[in-house]
Amino acid sequence: MLRDSFGRVATDLRVSLTDKCNLRCTYCMPPEGLDWLPNAQLLTADEIVRLVTIGVERLGITEVRYTGGEPLIRRELVDIVARTTALAPRPQVSLTTNGIGLARLAGPLAAAGLDRVNVSLDTLDPATFKRLAHRDRHADVIAGLAAAAEAGLAPVKVNAVLMRDLNDHEAVPLLRWCLDQGYELRFIEQMPLDAQHGWSREGMVTADEILERLSAAFDLTADDLEERGSAPAERFLVDGGPAKVGVIGSVTRPFCGSCDRVRLTADGQVRNCLFATEESDLKSAMRDGASDEELAARWIAAVARKRAGHGIDDPSFLQPSRPMSAIGG
Numbered sequence: 165m166l167r168d169s170f171g172r173v174a175t176d177l178r179v180s181l182t183d184k185c186n187l188r189c190t191y192c193m194p195p196e197g198l199d200w201l202p203n204a205q206l207l208t209a210d211e212i213v214r215l216v217t218i219g220v221e222r223l224g225i226t227e228v229r230y231t232g233g234e235p236l237i238r239r240e241l242v243d244i245v246a247r248t249t250a251l252a253p254r255p256q257v258s259l260t261t262n263g264i265g266l267a268r269l270a271g272p273l274a275a276a277g278l279d280r281v282n283v284s285l286d287t288l289d290p291a292t293f294k295r296l297a298h299r300d301r302h303a304d305v306i307a308g309l310a311a312a313a314e315a316g317l318a319p320v321k322v323n324a325v326l327m328r329d330l331n332d333h334e335a336v337p338l339l340r341w342c343l344d345q346g347y348e349l350r351f352i353e354q355m356p357l358d359a360q361h362g363w364s365r366e367g368m369v370t371a372d373e374i375l376e377r378l379s380a381a382f383d384l385t386a387d388d389l390e391e392r393g394s395a396p397a398e399r400f401l402v403d404g405g406p407a408k409v410g411v412i413g414s415v416t417r418p419f420c421g422s423c424d425r426v427r428l429t430a431d432g433q434v435r436n437c438l439f440a441t442e443e444s445d446l447k448s449a450m451r452d453g454a455s456d457e458e459l460a461a462r463w464i465a466a467v468a469r470k471r472a473g474h475g476i477d478d479p480s481f482l483q484p485s486r487p488m489s490a491i492g493g
C-alpha cells in the first residue's frame with residue numbers, strides 16, 4: 165500500500181500523458197507556451213502502462229485518471245486506456261481534458277473502457293474563451309462535451325476556474341447551462357501553479373465568493389459529508405437535488421487531511437502532492453533496469469514522505485518549480 169506517515173493511503177493515481185497543451189489558459193501558462201519536455205524524456209506508452217500496472221497490481225491503486233498537459237493530444241491514448249481497463253483488479257479509469265478532439269475520440273475511448281471524463285470549460289462566451297485560453301476553440305469544447313455524453317461517459321463533469329474581471333460573472337450562467345445539459349459542474353479555486361507565477365490571493369475568486377453568487381440564484385444544501393470521502397469537491401444539492409454542484413476550495417478550504425492522490429508526471433516522476441517540491445525518479449530507475457519490486461519500493465518511499473498539507477498559507481511556501489501543465493492536474 166501507498167501509506168504516508170500520517171496514515172493516509174493513496175489509491176487515486178493521476179498520470180500526466182504529456183506536458184503539451186493546445187490551449188494557453190491564463191491561470192496555467194503564458195500565451196507563448198512553454199519549453200516542452202523533449203520526446204526522449206517522456207515515458208513511452210509501454211513505460212506508462214508498466215508503472216500503472218505496478219500501481220494497480222502491487223500498490224492498491226483503484227482509480228487512474230489520465231491528464232496532462234492535454235491527454236487527447238497523446239496519440240496512444242486509446243491504447244493506453246484499453247490496456248489500463250484490462251488490468252485486474254480493474255481500476256476506475258477517467259480522463260481530465262479540455263475537450264478539444266473529444267468529439268472524435270469519445271466513442272473510441274468509451275469502447276476502450278474509459279469510465280468518465282472531466283472537461284474543463286470556464287466560460288459560455290466564445291470571446292471570453294479566446295481571451296482566457298488564447299485560442300478560438302470554444303465550439304470544439306462544447307462539441308466534445310456533447311460527444312462524451314452521447315458516448316455514455318457519465319457523469320460528464322465540467323471543471324471551471326473563475327478569474328476576477330474575466331469570467332467571474334459567469335458562475336450562475338455556467339451552472340444553469342450545465343444543469344440544462346445534464347453535466348455536473350465543479351468550480352476550482354485558482355491555485356498558485358501557473359508557469360508565469362501570476363497568481364495572487366486577491367485575484368483568486370474564493371469558494372466563499374462562488375457559493376455566495378450561486379446562492380443568490382439557487383437553493384444550495386450541503387450534500388452528505390460522509391459521501392464526500394476523499395473527494396476534493398464539496399458538493400451541494402441544487403434546488404433540492406438530485407442535481408449537484410461542486411466547489412473545490414483547494415486554497416481556502418484545503419482537504420489535505422483526506423487526500424488519497426499520488427501523481428506521475430509525463431517524464432516518470434512520482435509526486436506525492438501537487439505542491440511537492442521533491443519528486444522520485446521512476447523513469448531513470450526503470451531505464452536503468454529496475455525490477456517491478458524495486459520500482460514499487462521507490463514509489464512506496466516517495467508517498468511515505470508526503471507532507472501533512474500543501475502549506476500555501478505557510479510564510480515559507482514556495483510555488484513548485486513545475487507548473488500545473490507539467491505536473492498533471
Ligand code: SAM
Nearest residue numbers: 192232233234260261262284323354355488493
Ligand atoms: N488539459 C486538460 C484540461 O484542460 O482539463 C488537463 C490538464 S489541466 C492542468 C487540469 C485542470 O487543472 C483543468 O480543469 C484546469 O482548469 C485546472 N487548472 C490548471 N491550472 C490551474 C490553476 N492554476 N488553478 C486551478 N486549476 C487549474
